[in-house]
Amino acid sequence: LPRCRLADPSPDVYEPGGQMPDLDHDREPIERAEAAARAARLILADRRCEPEDARAHLLSAWKWLRVALGDPEPSAAEERLGAERDWDRRQLRGELALLDAELRHEKRDLLQWLVRLARPAAAVGGVVVAVVAVVLLVRAWPEPEEHGWRAAYYPALALQGEPARRQDLEIRFEWRDEAPIEGFPRDRFSVRWDTCLVLDEPEEIELRLGTDDGGRLFVDGEKVIDNWSDHSFRWDQGVRALDSGRHHVVVEYYEKTGPAQVDVRLLRTGRTQEPVPLAWLRVPQRPVGAEDVCR
Numbered sequence: 001l002p003r004c005r006l007a008d009p010s011p012d013v014y015e016p017g018g019q020m021p022d023l024d025h026d027r028e029p030i031e032r033a034e035a036a037a038r039a040a041r042l043i044l045a046d047r048r049c050e051p052e053d054a055r056a057h058l059l060s061a062w063k064w065l066r067v068a069l070g071d072p073e074p075s076a077a078e079e080r081l082g083a084e085r086d087w088d089r090r091q092l093r094g095e096l097a098l099l100d101a102e103l104r105h106e107k108r109d110l111l112q113w114l115v116r117l118a119r120p121a122a123a124v125g126g127v128v129v130a131v132v133a134v135v136l137l138v139r140a141w142p143e144p145e146e147h148g149w150r151a152a153y154y155p156a157l158a159l160q161g162e163p164a165r166r167q168d169l170e171i172r173f174e175w176r177d178e179a180p181i182e183g184f185p186r187d188r189f190s191v192r193w194d195t196c197l198v199l200d201e202p203e204e205i206e207l208r209l210g211t212d213d214g215g216r217l218f219v220d221g222e223k224v225i226d227n228w229s230d231h232s233f234r235w236d237q238g239v240r241a242l243d244s245g246r247h248h249v250v251v252e253y254y255e256k257t258g259p260a261q262v263d264v265r266l267l268r269t270g271r272t273q274e275p276v277p278l279a280w281l282r283v284p285q286r287p288v289g290a291e292d293v294c295r
Helices: 027-045 051-069 076-082 089-123 127-139
Strands: 149-154 164-168 172-176 189-199 203-212 214-219 222-227 234-242 245-255 260-268
Touching (some): 027 051, 051 076, 051 089, 189 260, 203 214, 222 234, 245 260
Antiparallel strands (some): 149 164, 149 189, 172 260, 203 234, 214 222, 214 245
């Protein structure tokens, strides 16, 4: 069974009117909030886990963020997540996106505060010491790694036009007769996803692609699956023996008419079809078409 509760979802944070925790630095509660956010992200990507488990971690993250802000009153996000309702993955991914944006904002403010703190040292001749101190703090606190797939949604067939860009933790969509994104057509759209598959040792990977309508899949520029045609939902698959290191995986999909569905599975052969862990999938930082996208 998956570990759907990756951390304590109910940290000991102060409640309205209570005593604020004695923390040495604002960085500590923000790091705890990030850890809870990462747990929620992993849970939402695992279909074996219940959305309720992710909700508990998101609520924990917002509480730790409130500690960092020194705010005794619960935020609107806490009130939403604390409400009794049936949460689904789509709604919780929206809550996670709001949390990620707030964490980035707070970390940026904290780093700016560290820079201001270093200025007095620079003013009395300690420029090098001050700069080194800030650089070491920043390097010791890296941005959380982004896992999953980079996505470009096109409002036309054949990956044409100006795309809407976002990140998807997994490719497992059954839109049926609905639009994939607000403002998009229900038919005649296309999507390109890509990710960097990071292997610590050689692995034989089975790649499965299910589509309605057309789809194709590439690994390091080599076409592994090609089903670029109009059809009802069906699965195609291929197997590749991959060396350790980074491998660029690209999935292209189009929907012409009727129900829309796409599903991608990366499996480790020889391990009873164990899915590739989400932590192995890194969102590329270089543009598609670059010489080494996954560098």
